[in-house]
Amino acid sequence: MIYTLLMIVLPASAAGFKVKALVPVDTFSASVAIADFDHDGKLDLAVACYDSNATLSVLIGNGDGTFQPQVRYPVGSGPYGVAAGDLDSDGNTDLVVTNYNDGTVSVLLGTGDGRFQPQMVFSGSSEATVVALGDYNGDGNLDLATSGQGAAILLGNGDGTFQTAMFPTSRYANSVVTGDFNRDGTLDVAFGFTYGSSGKGYIQTLLGNGDGSFTPGMVSSLGSHSTPYSIASGDLNHDGKLDLAATTFSVGVEVLIGRGDGSFFSEVPYTTPYTTYSLAMVDLDRDGNLDLAVADFLDPAHANVLIGKGDGTFLPAVTYDAKGKNGEGIGVGDFNRDGSPYIVVTHLSSENVSILLNTGGTLVHSRSSLNPSQVGQSVTFTAQVEQSIPNTGVPTGTVTFKDGATTLGAAPLVSGTAKFSTSALGQGTHTIVVSYSGDANFNPNSAKGLVQVVSP
Structure with a gap:
């Protein structure tokens, strides 16, 4: 998968x-x-x-x-x-x-x-x-x-x-x-x-x-x-x-x-x-x-x-x-x-x-804890959000994790990092969408897609 x-x-x-x-x-x-x-x-x-x-x-x-x-x-x-x-x-x-x-x-x-x-x-x-x-x-x-x-x-x-x-x-x-x-x-x-x-x-x-x-x-x-x-x-x-x-x-x-x-x-x-x-x-x-x-x-x-x-x-x-x-x-x-x-x-x-x-600029990186993984195994997705302009602070806010249009969960940024774990990824091809909300000082941004392989 x-x-x-x-x-x-x-x-x-x-x-x-x-x-x-x-x-x-x-x-x-x-x-x-x-x-x-x-x-x-x-x-x-x-x-x-x-x-x-x-x-x-x-x-x-x-x-x-x-x-x-x-x-x-x-x-x-x-x-x-x-x-x-x-x-x-x-x-x-x-x-x-x-x-x-x-x-x-x-x-x-x-x-x-x-x-x-x-x-x-x-x-x-x-x-x-x-x-x-x-x-x-x-x-x-x-x-x-x-x-x-x-x-x-x-x-x-x-x-x-x-x-x-x-x-x-x-x-x-x-x-x-x-x-x-x-x-x-x-x-x-x-x-x-x-x-x-x-x-x-x-x-x-x-x-x-x-x-x-x-x-x-x-x-x-x-x-x-x-x-x-x-x-x-x-x-x-x-x-x-x-x-x-x-x-x-x-x-x-x-x-x-x-x-x-x-x-x-x-x-x-x-x-x-x-x-x-x-x-x-x-x-x-x-x-x-x-x-x-x-x-x-x-x-x-x-x-x-x-x-x-x-x-x-x-x-x-x-x-x-x-x-x-x-x-x-x-x-x-x-x-x-x-x-x-x-x-x-x-x-x-x-x-x-x-x-x-633009002082609201952010850089977003994402990674998986286990890739490839198997059906039933727990996988933790981590989003790292940081300032793109030096000395503008640490982004806060929320990261939301979705499987297509279905929300899996959300996690707050703590020191610029948010994590979400799941073992419910079924076999097949899915798109896991992770969104950073932005805050009063920083703009939302997107990271490059991360391919997660899930085997039977």
């Missing part, structure tokens, strides 16, 4: 952040893309640096929250937005950059070893700051949507090249995000813009027709004097409908709950202490609810974290020092592979990006 011992995630709210390092890059780092560029299972960084050198900086991750020195790649004038994806369907991650000054898009195809080919250049929107990826015409190839004058759509050919840009709106788009907002199976686009002398902000959806064209959708109003610098999309209340969050100059963050038809309910504002710029939407504390991480444009810069309640509302913002000057871009990734995301903040006025580690 073969048993597989796994760990699962249960709700907790323990995310806290502190600066691990300021990683050198060129000046005016505007945005960051996070992906595995060299297939080593460790996340890497690509940083668009809006300076006179017109470069994209690539930093290969070491798997412990540190990075190798930057490698510069020439791109167009005023690189601002960057995104990562497989643009030529070869299994390697590629990069796309919007160039603010010359209205072009640079595409750098990855070689799979952390390096990139020289840029290919395509015409796009002038003054573009953001790029989003998605398959807008259903051909299996990634396409591009950029902010800027006209919110350009560039359809991909599947080989890393793109067709002539289309402009489904004449409005100046400050920000752009992709998602299926009306649940018709076709990707849509939402972009933020400011209109009129009052500086009032709006978000409009462009509903995808499935062939790469779009139909203008609903326009949602934001607060007055609230330019939507950045937009993120996700299901904030678990109703299967995509919601939006936008950073605004005057308020902080505004959340719009989706109706599922391409329109949204009225915005709900959440204040932050300082002027906000970019945001990311991700589960920071591993409780199954999406949270918000927001960079502010201040000296020194900060990362503002709003923990989601799972019903579309958020706890008040908690502010963490990011050390650098004038936060611009933000990204999230698990750089030390402990299951708890870090935050990355780029800075327009300092030659670095901030790496903020």
